[in-house]
Amino acid sequence: MIRVLLADDEHLIRGAMAALLALEDDLTVTAQAATGAETLSMARALHPDVAVIDLQLPDLDGVAVAQRLHRDVPACRTMIVTSHGLPGHLRRALAAGVRGFLPKTAAAEILAGVIRTVAAGGRYVDPQLAAEAISAGESPLTVRETDVLILAASGAPIDEIARRASLSSGTVRNYLSAAAGKLGAANRHEAARLAREQGWI
Amino acid sequence: MIRVLLADDEHLIRGAMAALLALEDDLTVTAQAATGAETLSMARALHPDVAVIDLQLPDLDGVAVAQRLHRDVPACRTMIVTSHGLPGHLRRALAAGVRGFLPKTAAAEILAGVIRTVAAGGRYVDPQLAAEAISAGESPLTVRETDVLILAASGAPIDEIARRASLSSGTVRNYLSAAAGKLGAANRHEAARLAREQGWI
DNA sequence: GGTCACCGATGACATCTGTCATAAAGCCCC
DNA sequence: GGGGCTTTATGACAGATGTCATCGGTGACC
Known part of the structure; x- marks a missing residue:
């Protein structure tokens, strides 16, 4: 059984995603967090297998949360879910060791699959966003x-x-x-x- | 049985909300749409009882969709769900005859209840947002x-x-x-x- | 040691922007 | 019909902004 921590400040969305994942036999949502700080303390206490983190959290950036999570709870894999699929965000997330990156426009059916992939140590990045990130290149700004x-x-x-x-x-x-x-x-x-x-x- | 149409361009969120509503015995999601145009054509064909519409759709504004829906399918009640709970949006939505207004930060548990209220001809507005809308007043701009x-x-x-x-x-x-x-x-x-x-x- | 990129600063210049006074036309309301 | 508001416009002025040349200092790289 893969134990999942869900972090999203939008309660409605978080609850809906939990309902979606509850349909899967091999997944269980063990904790839900609404802020970065909550995510960190829950992960430290419960050691989930995968943390599904929204990029926009009220206190911390989702990528920053992932970074600290890797330091504090190394066994916990992380993936980012976001409304705004911006190339720069993907780039930053991958650099921080995030293993999955999914825009919320992705099909609902693939979420569970991505969680399984990430839990198994694999990686998943939305194909369209990956293409954009490659073609856009990095920031030219100092x-x-x-x-x-x-x-x-x-x-x-x-x-x-x-x-x-x-x-x-x-x-x-x-x-x-x-x-x-x-x-x-x-x-x-x-x-x-x-x-x-x-x-x- | 209350027949619901879900409109949200974020496929993952739409699917998750459908999973959430599937847990309710008296609700059934009869259609899902990703754009305003899709919402309108599906509503015309299926005559749902309630349309749950995201405020941000790629082609049309959620409020504009609701407005046309009232004209074309008068029996269909509408409610708006949105990420950004801005006072001005609520004001515009209510003026357009929308009966429910829920920010995505609201608790997942209340969604089904609001849909029932709206289906029965009642109204529901997020209390916190309502307070903000009242205190903020309308736009002073011409x-x-x-x-x-x-x-x-x-x-x-x-x-x-x-x-x-x-x-x-x-x-x-x-x-x-x-x-x-x-x-x-x-x-x-x-x-x-x-x-x-x-x-x- | 030399080159290069980045950081921080100054001065000069042309242009863009914000502000104000003023005015004509149209509309609504009393 | 008059008062008030909106829309649109012009002219004038001060100050903000964008651009460029130039400079010194620092750290990285060859």
């Missing part, structure tokens, strides 16, 4: 360009970004100009949108 | 201000917004300035973010 673009994404004026990043406003403008240039955007706001669509920020 | 702000939300420069809205760039700047003022934003990008968070655009 670390600081990314930092500044994240701060710019809220729509704040340059001065506030500079204050929050502890940089001079001139430097911020240079970084944003560089980022917009690399992304082919007309201004920083369009750049932020494009980077978000790729999962780079 | 129709054109909203239009222009929607176009601005992509991060495009003023000239392109003007071109797409068939307005002079000066007029666009006036509208955006007015919108930013009403929303207390420092610039149009922050204004767009704030309006999005309220579900006004």
Whole structure:
């Protein structure tokens, strides 16, 4: 029997997925968590075989949760389920040692199969998303360009970004100009949108 | 037996919700749709008692689907399920005659109950969201201000917004300035973010 | 040791954007 | 008919933003 931990902040979805998995004879949902912290403490206590983690959790990023889980409960395999199938997220997840990556648009019938694959030590990545991730490539932005673009994404004026990043406003403008240039955007706001669509920020 | 139509573009979620509803003796999921168009044609053919519609569908807005459904299949009650519980969305849905509004963060156990309530001609709105909707009030923006702000939300420069809205760039700047003022934003990008968070655009 | 990329900064310049005053047209309501 | 609001527009101005050249410092790589 494969013991599964379900982590999703959307209670309705979590319950529905539990109902779906309850139909399988060889799977049992031993715990459900709504936050990253809950996921970690439950996994430490119960040692599930597979943790199915939503990418968007209120406190921690799903990938960050997976990373800590690998450190604290090495026997527990992890897989990510997400609404927004962005290439950059897949890339980050795989780098963190996640073994399965499934957008919520995938067919309901394959979830159990993927859990079995992951539990057995295999890997599964949604084929369409994998293709996109390969064709999209990685972020062309440097670390600081990314930092500044994240701060710019809220729509704040340059001065506030500079204050929050502890940089001079001139430097911020240079970084944003560089980022917009690399992304082919007309201004920083369009750049932020494009980077978000790729999962780079 | 209450006959339910499920509309959600996320196949995994749709399937999981179907599994959840299959546990109820008095409910049966007679059809599943992934788009607004599919929802409408299936509802016309099958006349379900209740349509459970996700707010985000690839082609049409969930509320727009509900509106057309009321016209084409008046006996079919509608309810909306959504990831993002924004006050503005609830307001629009109720105005369109939707009888149930449930964020996906609601407990899985209540879904079946809400469907029964809606099927019986009752109404159900998530209590927390209802409180927010009341306290938030309606959008202070005029129709054109909203239009222009929607176009601005992509991060495009003023000239392109003007071109797409068939307005002079000066007029666009006036509208955006007015919108930013009403929303207390420092610039149009922050204004767009704030309006999005309220579900006004 | 030299080259290269990244980080951080400054200064100058042109352009974009936000703001305000003003105005004409249309509509609704009293 | 007048008052108020919306839509659309123009002109003017200050300040914000994007772009570019240039500089010094740091760490990696050959």
